[in-house]
Amino acid sequence: MSASPAQGTPQGQGAAHDRPGGPFRQPKAVWAVAFACVISFMGIGLVDPILPALADSLDATPSQVSLLFSSYLIVTAVAMLIVGWVSSRIGAKRTLVTGLAIIVVFAALAGTTDSINGIVGFRAGWGLGNALFIATSLAVIVASASGGFGGAIILYETALGLGIAVGPLLGGELGAISWRGPFFGVAVLMAIALVATIVLVPDLPRPKRVTSPLAPLKALRHRGLLTMGIMALLYNWGFFTMLGYAPYPMELDAHELGLVFTAWGLLVAAFSVFFAPRLQARYGTAPVLYANLLGLGVVMAVIAAGVTTPTTVIVAVIVSGAFIGINNTLTTQAVMLVSPVERPVASSAYGFLRFIGGGLAPYVAGKLADATDLSVPFYLGAATFLLAIPVLAGGHRLLREAEAGTGDAETVTPSLTPVGPHVPATGGGQPVVVAVGAHDRAAAVVDSAARLARDTGSPLEVVHVRQTAVVEEQAVVTESDEEARRAVTAHLDRLREAGVAATGQILDGVGDHAAAGRALARHATEVRARTVAVGRSPRGPLAQFADGSFTSALTHAAACTVVLVDPDEEPQALTARSLTELRAEAR
Known part of the structure; x- marks a missing residue:
């Protein structure tokens, strides 16, 4: 990989x-x-x-x-x-x-x-x-x-x-x-x-700005990024010890080894894409990583203890694919969450540390195997997985705070006439929050939300979630700062011209669309929103299954009413049952 x-x-x-x-x-x-x-x-x-x-x-x-x-x-x-x-x-x-x-x-x-x-x-x-x-x-x-x-x-x-x-x-x-x-x-x-x-x-x-080659090393001065990087170094030590030495005790030919690692790879991909985000949403990043690292330590210990039994090694290696898929995705997300520097710089610094661990492990494992026996490198790999747990615990508070703070807002004002800074509403001033994306019906959704705010006497807040998408060990910011602001200011300018006062906010979400929905839910709680209005997703069932449903995650996590705004119909308050019905209609 x-x-x-x-x-x-x-x-x-x-x-x-x-x-x-x-x-x-x-x-x-x-x-x-x-x-x-x-x-x-x-x-x-x-x-x-x-x-x-x-x-x-x-x-x-x-x-x-x-x-x-x-x-x-x-x-x-x-x-x-x-x-x-x-x-x-x-x-x-x-x-x-x-x-x-x-x-x-x-x-x-x-x-x-x-x-x-x-x-x-x-x-x-x-x-x-x-x-x-x-x-x-x-x-x-x-x-x-x-x-x-x-x-x-x-x-x-x-x-x-x-x-x-x-x-x-x-x-x-x-x-x-x-x-x-x-x-x-x-x-x-x-x-x-x-x-x-x-x-x-x-x-x-x-890019308009050239990245300094020293920026990743300087970024490691930040405790959260350094902690996650050391954890990844230890994890990759165990991981590449397994990849480098597990084929030998299996005693298989090239064709048979290919089939074993194909099964392993299928589990890596499936657990990275489908299971890791769902486990994270239910239990949180750190708890899942603790359990996952413990599981990897146990699997490596099984390989070490059964190194003379090919079947044991084969089964253990295949099973490890599930843990590795989860760990790859959630470790990358943890780095993106805790790092105070730009995403590309953070990922470069993190990649440097974890690949150093992966590179040193096979060399050290070889020396140990030559000096002792083949089980010793696997026992060392199991120890590095377990040692990563207290290292992660050293940054637990930073990770928990960063995860809870995902959704912190950047205030956006219209490009012509500033409305003023956002102040959390109190009492009867609880806002109607409308989520906007870049799709054809976004303007109609905002207009419907503006009518809902007018009818309830509430302030209107236009919110856009800028995502950092994470796919196994890769991460990418899906839009620039300028593009994210345009996604909001276009609506604010149009509302201003219509005589409607509104504030704009940009949130940052790390992960899939479901993670973006949870980020919006946290923000709605912080501003004590009366209602969160969302439009019908332009994405089909396949996309929502693979990348998570923004609306489902928002509805389950929000403390206020979530309203589905369809310009052609009356606004509909969403519940878990109504979401199920909507998904059935989409199919």
Whole structure:
């Protein structure tokens, strides 16, 4: 698997908001990058089934073979510090193309070498290319999507799932022919993706501000970010110990190993996309991470204790996919929540620490295995998972406060005539809050909410939630500050011209659409809102199932009445039962 720093929507590009349209009705540029993402996400899973074959064919020890993980991950870790700077200087498309070209060259070279040291060296170059590519791929997909950023996220999640699941399967099939097969396979597929990206992806303007290459290191002075980064370092130590050494005690051929890690990858993708957000919503980020790290520690201890029993190792590795999927998503969200710096900088700093852990683990595990026996690296991996729990506990208060504070508002005023700062209403001045997105009927929804506020004698507040979408280990801010303000000021200006006074607010939500709904619910509680008005979602049932329902989450979390505003009908107060009926109608 690979990971990236979170990159904001490229400056000057219109944010891909939730306009009507299916998630798979996208421009060719989006499909070109999505295809490349599938190949990139194959990553380590493509190589894992051929580890024993590499050792046999090149007369290398497992500890020597493990260095191909260390070189790849350590270079990726260092690259995390500079990818934001590179992207801000040369632009998103050039960064994509450069990364793809580097992967093609070094994957092909890895397939031509006859020594394990050669593969280790070429994998280092591969890591640099992968970091450059992944650093901007999600941002480009979101910026270029025509089906709304929710649709873009679903497409990215699909690419992630395919890559993680198909990578080991393809690696096993090609590896059954020759250990060189997976390397050449990546080179050919990435070359196709490179041509498609050059031809189909338009040039994107460079950001207005260049990111400093020192910014990620400076960001680690913040306690919350450093705490989460150290936790991720420990987690990745255990994770990559398992990936680097679990194939050997399984005693399977390349094809069979491919099937095992395909099952593992399916669980990683499913629990990352579908289960992690729902567990987080019910129990909170920190409690789920505590239980998850404990579960990983137990699974690694089982592998260590049963290292001489192939069936035990196989089952334990597959089961670990569920815990890893949850951990990848929630750790990234935790970093985004606690960090006081810009999302791309926070993600670069976090990526640096966690990949350092992943890079050092295979090397140390190899030394331990050579000096003792194969169970010792797994016991150490179990210990690092458990040690991550008290580290996380050290930042528990910061995480809890950050999670509770998601939804803190930025006041927005009309572009012509300021209405004045927002003051929480009291008594009979409890506001009607209307949520606005970028869809065709947003103006009609706001107008209906304005009539509702007039009829009840309440102030009107126009609120837009700017999301940081998290997909497993990747995160992206879905729109710039300017675009978020325009989403609100357009309505405020129109209301002002009609003689309607209103205030505007921008909230920040981290996670899926359901997380955005909960952020709005918290804000409504803080301002003691009388009513929250929302429009009918332009997203279909598939999008709402995959990315969460904003309206459902809002209704269940809000302390006030939530009203569904349909300009063609009377406003409808929502309950859990009415939401079920609406979803049935949508199908």
